[in-house]
Amino acid sequence: MQPVKPEPRVYSRKGARPSGRDPAPSRWSYRMHRMWLTPAYRRMLRVGLPGLLVAGLALWFLSDKARVEDITTWVDETKRAVEERPEFMIKVLSIEGASPELADAVREQLALRLPLSSFDIELEPMRQNVESFNAVASARMRIKPGGVLVVEIVERQPAVLWRHVGGLSLLDAEGNLVAGAAARTDWPDLPLVAGQGVEQAVPEALALIAAAAPLAGRLRGLMRVGERRWDVILDRGQRIQLPEKNAVAALERLIALDQARDMLDREITVVDFRNPLRPTVRLTSYGVEEIQKIRDFEFGR
Template structure:
């Protein structure tokens, strides 16, 4: 009887085992095994540690102490505020608008919020804020320049060339070199007022100011209670005509109370009351002498 020869074992894995090996070799599964499982272990441990309220409070306390230790280091502390480009009064207003208790950590300063508060002040045209080396909060200000004085029902105020409000003043005598405008809506047309004031330069010191009438036209006010009533359209040209006529015939040096140019086709002169009385007196004398 011949011996039975055993069938040689196939070294190849089974189909299921082959598929399992291939699945284990895919990049996603390898990454999950290398990173995901340790991460889940860490998260689980952290969750177990933080499940206790006392442990959470202790951790937050340690984090706060660590953060405070970093933020309060000398190189991050701001000790003073420096303001450039502003007058003494405006500097005081800025410090009042941005009350800071120095020293303060630079991490506690919102520079954009500080800049916005400063820029909201009427005298400030533009502002920039930064932290200089040495712990200095540097504020650079571009202040509005007074261009004209506006007298309104609420008082006397300074305006810039665009009509932006700068500050209230007690009297126009504080700025004797600036012209005065008055009337409702005068602050809305400051550029036109400045053009008229420039055109009135030949009148010299006789110019007292401009009055806005009906929010649509200007009266030029001179000394001796004289007025030039300008039309709503092309007022600069009308004023230049009056000045040219006055230089040629001394019209404004005579007893003229009002030069009315509201109707460009029919300019009108109104004499002073004394001139009218003298005229009637002369007529009476001439009439009685006939």
């Protein structure tokens, strides 16, 4: 009698108990597992689905107009309550670096109704508004603790008094208009310049005035001629006509000549220095008569 061979055993995995079930996953389980491993599917479940749920709830919540109006009113009231807190309120306007007249004009131009919340103020448009004044070279605005709005102004300083067809005006050292002037006597310390095109030549005018310091007691002003050159006006009706180029050097040369020979103390009305290589002079009628007498005497007439 031959021995009976045992039947082979089926194991699901090593060391597991023998089982008759197939260890492979089902088709549905395999597909779900593969789908869950897809990044787009996981992102949709983790982000997209909650986002859609929140959006749906928000649309449902905001579908009621009365509820929306209540929320809007609450937000506005909360915002206004924060903006009107004492630490955000501006109570004082301080203007620094300006004359009293200019400060009053700036206050009137800004027309601020204080107290005012700092959230209701736009500093840049206000700064541009202040700099629109001719007398203001630059302005800076800042809010200091304690509710103080400070306007720091750099005011233009008048350098010359300009006489033109419209009257009198004040110009700074760069030729910028500062303000109008009522009379010459209001600005006795400023040099007087006249003519068209003075605004573009103020630096040269100031250089000529500095060079004419030896004639300061006699200097009455400068005249711009043809918007291209200067005439120096002295007392006794004397006029020095300067060239278009190197006017300062020509004036210094003439002053040196006057200091050596007292030329300007003579009966001269015009010194034409437009051509420095050939200067000419024009005499007064009295000077012409005196020269004629000298000539007559020399020739025995």
